[in-house]
Amino acid sequence: MGKSKNNRFRRPQFNGEGLSVNAVKEVDGDHDEVCDGIDSPAGELLEKLQNPSADMREFACASISRVVQQNQTIPGFLQQDAVRRLGPLMLDRSLAVRETATGALRNLSACGGHEVCEDMVKQDVMTPLTALLRECCAGFETNPALSLKEQKNPVEDVANEAVNLLWNLCESSTQALSVFNKAGLLDVILQCLEKHTHNIQLALSAAHCLHTVTEDNAELLCNTNNAVLGSLESVLLSSETAMAHVLLRTLAAGMATLSLLCHYFTDYTDYGSLWNLKSSLPTARQAQTLSALVATLSHCLELDSGTLIPQLHQADVSSNATASEPGEMEIHQEAAEEMEEEEDGGGEEEGRPKRNEKSTKTDSDFSDLLPRGKEELREATALLTAQQTSLEIIVNMCCSDDPSDDEWEEASSSDESEMCPDSLSEGNTSLLSPLCLSAEVHWALINHNIPEKVLKKTQFPSRDAMNLCQQNPTWKILIKKMHRVQYRALTCLHNMLSTMDAESLGGAAALQAVAQHLSTLVFSASEILKEEEFLEAVTSAMRSLLQITAPMKIPECFTPQQLISLSEAATRCDMVSVRVNALAILGITGSTLAKEKGTAETIKMIGNALLQVATKEANLVVCGEALDALFDVFADGDEAESAAKNLNLLSALKALQPVFKAKIHKEGKGKYSPEQMCVLDNIKVNLRRFIGYLETVVKKR
Known part of the structure; x- marks a missing residue:
């Protein structure tokens, strides 16, 4: 199929400090x-x-x-x-x-x-x-x-x-x-x-x-007026450097309230919150407006959490050493541990803004879990939330509107932060076209070095910052947030690779450096990382990278053996999107090798891995992707023909065909979406045709 999901994020839902609470x-x-x-x-x-x-x-x-806040008590209150x-x-x-x-x-x-x-x-x-x-x-x-x-x-x-x-x-x-x-x-x-x-x-x-x-x-957008413009102007032109203000300006950069405000513009140029103005801004103003928006996001991404978090942590430690009441730190640590449990537990309502009430007879103040005096931790949290939000906005800006990009994807199981402006509403897509960015968006991203800054954020979190947070229970909540910035950056990289051409991304040399970086992320550990959110993001980025580099003759940074091991790890992942990505990666790799000499044995290994999934996988979406990848790998070439013969591919697919057809008929309509069923029906037809092609190849021998 050769398509990959262009992930979008809806608006992040946090409390006032950007915290998940308990x-x-x-x-x-x-x-x-x-x-x-x-x-x-x-x-x-x-x-x-x-x-x-x-x-x-x-x-x-x-x-x-x-x-x-104890969920089991709520029915009793509602009943009364x-x-x-x-x-x-x-x-x-x-x-x-x-x-x-x-x-x-x-x-x-x-x-x-x-x-x-x-x-x-x-x-x-x-x-x-x-x-x-x-x-x-x-x-x-x-x-x-x-x-x-x-x-x-x-x-x-x-x-x-x-x-x-x-x-x-x-x-x-x-x-x-x-x-x-x-x-x-x-x-x-x-x-x-x-x-x-x-x-x-x-x-x-x-x-x-x-x-x-x-x-x-x-209805609300139709009633917006100059008051909205004035309020946002005040926010976005603020020069405050505190991280909370950086977060506020970043949130403003993602607001969708401005789709009609262009009618009120006069001489303003410093707006960072003007994304989603695509259908209403005059053409001459689009580049200027988008550049201002991207400048806001760019500034946020320039901040180095690996340096700032240790600095803030040290300031917090120094403050506690001189100001803490006896026993106060123990209370703060207990609060942080409960916050961490909430983060680990997830749940349907994770991230919804709650309140923790103050005692009427004590000075202890747990304002949304962070007690008075924890300003450094608030700053660090605001920084990471702002960077995550910035990346999610860029993801949406680089999101293709081609429905086929999402043909395999089930509804996104959003976490606390997988929600950002759905800025590409129906009828409002004049700046974007499938697999192609407009000149204005493209120029703004390149002019502010967004690809380079996003790539930097895909690195693993700073070891120093991670160690400090690990050692301090109060700061432990930031560990997941640092990882989530990395995951969003990888998704952002995926979308940029899907919507920008190779030259815009720096050409062959830059793309090879990206490939080497992704290889290091995935294969440097003793075993492939098992964190699902990381695997989904990094496999999406690898898939998009291989799609853009396959025709370019760039030296490979992933060996077929590595990709097969990645595929094997992915097939044990519960997330369908991870398994689909891994199979697509194998398909791209195999189809590239089929054009080279002396690759039959490697193609056979890839074909065998794909065939095993197609035969044994219970999920029809994953099974369909495996078959589609097989079609790509064995579509043409002497090496592919030799590998197909050694693999006995024709007999295997003939045996699989009635089973696949029966599963679609039995399970399809009740379990899969109409869009997925349409793709599965196409693959069923292509399977029949591909078997016919293989039979023709056999007859010619």
């Missing part, structure tokens, strides 16, 4: 009793919501916020009408109660999943939430002194909880999104975004929420 145990004695009493009736806590004392109401909300009882407290006369009540609903939405979010919307949680957001925005300016960078408006803490709750609900419920549109909440989110100069966490929450509510939301 429950944190409180250190206060009273709160320990609540946490230890998870099995106690939800009604006892819900009753306290009506207490005349604001402190007691706040305590009850904070307790509920923590308890619902928790949503309707917490909803009015979002408008309580006490700001502290508002914050904790909204935080409790935020955690309920995050931990309960899509069905709970839908149920919350049906119970009219959007009415008090909308009112709260509007009151928060009105309260932003009640005390001008609080707008100073050194001071904090407590209303903004409430707003942060409300924005995160809104984000969760709109991500899961089309009804919530409809309310968002009808209530005109875009201006509220923009006001929160504008707080980036002194409240970066609120601005980040608003940016993430904005990503969610603008996804495939034509």
